[in-house]
Amino acid sequence: MRQVYLDYSATTPVKKEVLDVMLPYFSEKYGNPSSLYTLGQESKDAITKARGQVASLINADPAEVFFTAGGTESDNWALFGAVDALKKKGNHIITTKIEHHAILHSCEFLEKHGCDVTYLDIDCEGRVNVEDLEAAITDKTILISVMFLNNEIGTVQPIKEIGEIAKKHGILFHTDGVQALGNIPIDLKSLNVDLLSMSSHKIYGPKGVGALYVKKGVKISNYIHGGAQEIKRRAGTENLPGIVGFGKAAELAKENFDSHVKHCSDLRNYFVDKVLNNIPNTYLNATMDGRHPGNANITFEFVEGEAMLLSLDMQGISVSTGSACSSASLVPSHVLTALGIPVEKIHGTLRFTFGDFTTKEDVDYTLEALTNIVNKLRQISPVSSEKGW
Numbered sequence: 001m002r003q004v005y006l007d008y009s010a011t012t013p014v015k016k017e018v019l020d021v022m023l024p025y026f027s028e029k030y031g032n033p034s035s036l037y038t039l040g041q042e043s044k045d046a047i048t049k050a051r052g053q054v055a056s057l058i059n060a061d062p063a064e065v066f067f068t069a070g071g072t073e074s075d076n077w078a079l080f081g082a083v084d085a086l087k088k089k090g091n092h093i094i095t096t097k098i099e100h101h102a103i104l105h106s107c108e109f110l111e112k113h114g115c116d117v118t119y120l121d122i123d124c125e126g127r128v129n130v131e132d133l134e135a136a137i138t139d140k141t142i143l144i145s146v147m148f149l150n151n152e153i154g155t156v157q158p159i160k161e162i163g164e165i166a167k168k169h170g171i172l173f174h175t176d177g178v179q180a181l182g183n184i185p186i187d188l189k190s191l192n193v194d195l196l197s198m199s200s201h202k203i204y205g206p207k208g209v210g211a212l213y214v215k216k217g218v219k220i221s222n223y224i225h226g227g228a229q230e231i232k233r234r235a236g237t238e239n240l241p242g243i244v245g246f247g248k249a250a251e252l253a254k255e256n257f258d259s260h261v262k263h264c265s266d267l268r269n270y271f272v273d274k275v276l277n278n279i280p281n282t283y284l285n286a287t288m289d290g291r292h293p294g295n296a297n298i299t300f301e302f303v304e305g306e307a308m309l310l311s312l313d314m315q316g317i318s319v320s321t322g323s324a325c326s327s328a329s330l331v332p333s334h335v336l337t338a339l340g341i342p343v344e345k346i347h348g349t350l351r352f353t354f355g356d357f358t359t360k361e362d363v364d365y366t367l368e369a370l371t372n373i374v375n376k377l378r379q380i381s382p383v384s385s386e387k388g389w
Ligand SMILES: *Cc1c(COP(=O)(O)O)cnc(C)c1O
Pocket: 009, 010, 069, 070, 071, 072, 073, 075, 100, 102, 147, 149, 150, 151, 176, 178, 179, 199, 200, 201, 202, 208, 209, 210
């Protein structure tokens, strides 16, 4: 059976070029980067190279990039590190209702420990209103954390404007850049971003490795305590093969940026067009304007997302309902809820995300399967028969 993977925002396969550069670091070049003999220094040099590769993708200085165990750790570090460093100044954080759980659940934890958190709404296009954001600022506000690009609906937030507001008020600005990395241009020399989270496995690198960009001069407390690794900012023996792989993945993402964006958006646009025209009662959620090139988030009325997902899976097609994190439960996606979509429609919503290995044949195969599945499910759906289907 054909296998079609349309869940690139959940994770991506490791590219062969990435795996190739990683392999020697498992069993030949295994030296501890903190060791002073040659084998250790070679490992240290490999990390230095990877730091440069990641920094180059976001137009930062290598000294501003600190490797972590992934996007989740980077998000946790940014929040906890900023709150601890600024506790004398205040205890108020501004974020949004559509953040990844790595931010939302960290904020909930911080609320239990004395922080006040404002969760901003988004408009019907999926964007935060910068005037609402500025109005939420108090003299106790120490941190703004607004994601660069949303993982479910693919919308890009007004990061430049938010950075200017943060700077004007002297507030730290963190952005979760995990989905933005490699998918839209990130130029940190032209944005007032203080902290930016990244993850390797969303850009064709290995899982379990990421980075936090900390702008020069920005002081946040450490989060992982121990040895002197990462210029004494993040302890623990480095995930050497992972970091080397992340570096290579970042280099490839920079090199192939234009063709990646074109490839994904061509297939995505073709798919969205066909679905909306060929399957009645379907809607694309959030704006197409400034969106993740490979994201399509579509509501199919009168059908259960779970039933569609399982039927597609039986035909070898992998997609997600709402978001990967809520896929095991029927709790409606917090992002789609914030977008104002009613619960019954959220339950009929699928996220398709296209990537470098998606082909036109994959998309055609999916379109055919999807059309049949939706028709079949609607015939047996009690909701659709009530509506006269
Ligand atoms: C995947 C993701 C994360 C978590 O990154 P991990 O490396 O899987 O821990 C955080 N934020 C966003 C927006 C993501 O898509």
